[in-house]
Amino acid sequence: MTAFTATAALVQPITGYLLARNVGWSLLEGWVVLSLGLYVFVGMFWLPVVWMQIRMRDLAREAHEAGKALPDEYHRLFQWWLAFGFRAFAAVLVVVWLMLTKPNIGQ
Template structure:
C-alpha cells in the first residue's frame, strides 16, 4: 500500500471516529439526562469524558497531520480554497468542542455530587446542559460541511489565493 493510500485511510478513519464519537456521545448524553437520575447521568457523563479524551482528542490531533501528509503526497497546494475553508471550519468545530468537554466534566461532577448526596440535580445543571446541547449543532453542521468539501473539492477562491 502506497503512503498516499495509508494516509487517505487514516484520514477517513479519523473523520469517522470524530463524527461517530460525536453522534454517540450526543445520543447517550441526551438519553441519560432525560432520565433525570443523577446516578445514571454521573455514570454516562463519566464514560463520555473518557470517550472524548481517548477517541475524539486522538482523532482531533491526527486529522490535520494526516490531512497535511495527504495533501503533500497528492500535490494539493495548501492554499487551495476548499482546504482553507475546511481548516477554518475545523477551527470552528474546535472552538465549540473545547467548551463542550469542560461542560461535560462539570455536568459529570454535578451529577456525581447529586448522586452522592441522594439529591436532585442542582439548578445550574439544566442551564449548562442546554449550552452543551446548543453547541453541538454548529459543530455538527461544520463537520458535515468539511465532509462535503473533502468529497467535492470545489473551486473556491479565498483571501485572494488560487
C-alpha cells in the first residue's frame, strides 16, 4: 500500500505541473499556489501517519500474540492518527474543490 501512496505523492505534482503548463495556467495563480500549499500541508500530516500505522500494527500484533488487550499506547496513537487524518482529508477535499472551481484568489 505504501508503494502506491508514495508513488502517487511523487507523480501527482509532476503531472499537475505538466497539465498546468499544457493548458497555460501560471503556477502563480492564487488557486494553484493555495493547492500546492495544501499539498505540502497534507504531506506533513501523511508522513507521521505512516509511522503511526506501522507502530499500531506492531502493537496490535504483539497484543494478539501475547493474548492481551491493546495497550494504552495504541489508543493514544489512534487518537493522533484520527486527528491527523481528518485534517489531511479535509485539505485534500479543499484541493479538489480548488481544482474544480479554479476560484479567482488574490487577483
